[in-house]
Amino acid sequence: MTPAAPTLVAVIGPVEPALLTAWTAHYRRLGIDRFHLAFHFAEHVPDAWRRQLLGTARELDLPTGQVSTGPWHEHTNTELRDALRRQAGPGWHLLADSDEFHxxxxxxxxxxxxxxENGRAVVGGLMLDRVSADGRLALWRPESGLDCAFPLGGHLTHRLLQGDPRKIVLALSDVTVASGNHRAPGRRPDSHTLACVHHFKWRAGVLDDLRRRVDRFTSGAWTEHTPAVRTEATRLLQHIDRHHGRIDVSDPRLAFRHVTLDRLPDDWAAEAAQIHAAWRPPRQSQPGSTISSPSS
Structure with a gap:
């Protein structure tokens, strides 16, 4: 018996309305017709931006009943996501942040x-960071699309930021998923059939967001459980400063190449499986650590 289409569960931050529109269209093309969404707006987000994004969601026929405001503590996303999963009910849940396109x-x-059929309750994915052709943190025009604005995909998250690139992209409703959708304790996805999680985070405006994260977590205004979020943000900010406002897309260790959303990258299964199996948390969590080797 073919499983019913998954329910998409996501916590949406203050992204640009065009990104929400593209994200919704992408998942509807994949067959998603049920969305359980929460919108969270930190204290710095202007009311006009909030109203515009929620208005766009209503135009897209997305649910907008779950709206919260206030500090974006490290646990905020997880608590909102888990409440949505309880509401979504039994079956498969697709888990995707608003800048992640599977x-x-x-x-x-x-x-x-x-x-x-294989007795697995989760499906895994691996992040592939999407950036502009010259590494600028670019504005993008909806009419040209994300693939055109951010044609390169590479391993920025784990090889530069030393973050966890692994994702749980599908999980049965009774499966517990860790913060950030990186793991499902006690469950192991098939590492040879990993989805590609195209990560469109590196857009215009992200540097302000990263600096704010560092400041708020460092000051204690936002609660953190580990320093990982701000140390990863600091590594990116330092890299950008060293490369005159750009991501260094020429660095072979980051393996940037042209990719598209409509198919898996060439040799993806083997590449993703190797990274997924070999990744370990960094031994040192200090900002400014060197890029890990391609085998890590």
């Missing part, structure tokens, strides 16, 4: 069915 090796129904 590409799967087969249809969602086939991916979920294969996982169930």
């Amino acid at each position: 590409t799967y090796p087969a249809t969602l129904s086939d991916v979920a069915a294969e996982a169930e």
